[in-house]
Amino acid sequence: MKVIDIGKDFSRYPVGRYVDDGPYTGQAFRQKFLEPAFEKHEPVKVVLDNTAGYGSSFLEEAFGGLVRKFHCSAARITDNLELETTDPSLRDEILEYIREAEE
């Protein structure tokens, strides 16, 4: 399983949605880390706790964007994605973005 720690491997200060808006956006994270793993059908664990926080735009584009990118079901993503965090509401929020992206 590939383990990605957003705060250590990407940025402690993730912010924004699209790459045009800055270097540490949701789209940048998805393209650099999540898409390569999912293209290889590799299970991924994402560690969420080591950042200053997250905005909705970042989370939705990073994770909901996977469904749009691969034109797949939410289950295809969630079956291969583990979210590690001490904040269950953050996990629930991300899963909701993935589900809503399918609709």
Add this chain to the structure above:
Amino acid sequence: MKKLSAEQKARLERVRKERERHRRRAREPRIMYRPGWMRRTNQLPVPEVLDLEGNYEITMAFIDEIRVRTLKERQNVFLDFSQTKSIDPGAGVVLTAEVQRARTFGRSRIHGSYPKNRDIEQFLADLGFYQQIGVVTRVPAAAETDRAQLLAIKSGIKDQGAAIESLRDMVFSDVVTLDDKAAKFVYRALSEAMSNVSRHAYDPTLGRDLPVLAGRWWMAGRWDRSTKEIMAIFYDQGVGIPASLPMTFPEVLKAVLAFIGMGDSDGPMIRAAMEIGRTRTGKEYRGKGLNDLRRVIDFAEAGSLRITSGRGRYEYTGNDNETAIDLPRSIGGTLIEWRISGSEAVIWKDGDESH
């Protein structure tokens, strides 16, 4: 090619040195007041009270006058602070941004007097007003007291999470701090405000009648132990939420406005934007960011969010309590102010904890 005479060479050298001197002076912070220059400028008195809550019309009439004189009429302007007694932090941020814009597009020149009121001068120095506009600060930065602290403006373009973190580190210091979860909500709110600037505020397809510092935002903070209040301010000179909302959510806006039943003037448009952030819109992946602005107030359970955008103002005080009104003048962008007061999520140190 004809050779230059010694006299011609000497003249060219004098011109080169003079140009270099001018360039060097342009880079250095300037003294704010020059008596001789003042005679050639239009004096614009700064109101006694600059306050976007209690004195909105007069404050914005003054800001609009700066805009008209510097950006439309290309006049030199001299800001006379001699009668100014009070400046609200939000108004200070808007003023700083406006003066910065005037200087940037400065075929006109904007200058001013240092305030007679030392508290006002200290306030402007602490806010970073002088630094942002490239003028010498006469007073040193206020020593951090355990009573109140105003944190200097940070300004930038695009999304800069590190800037949010440094502001948060300044606000939450040796005197006051947030619990970890509250800190993440503050980061969430400020990062979404920043993202909105990148995405929507300076939409080039929406016409502007004034030049803008495209993509730029300004951010500041404040805490006050006597009132147990912390404050964060975020401002942009974009088109405003009421103008950008129809472009961003054309298909659902009409239904949302009908749902909230408040008409389509600017105040209700901001309210509609918040509603879109809460409800299903058919394009689920957009619009949630504005709701992030409110979540810190819900989490803190004490405080308010105020959004002034275009000619509208929206205020949220938690537990779904919200109001939206129209204002007599446009603020010329979007100003977001969070105030948290008396919350258990805010920890005042040195044994004087709020909980």
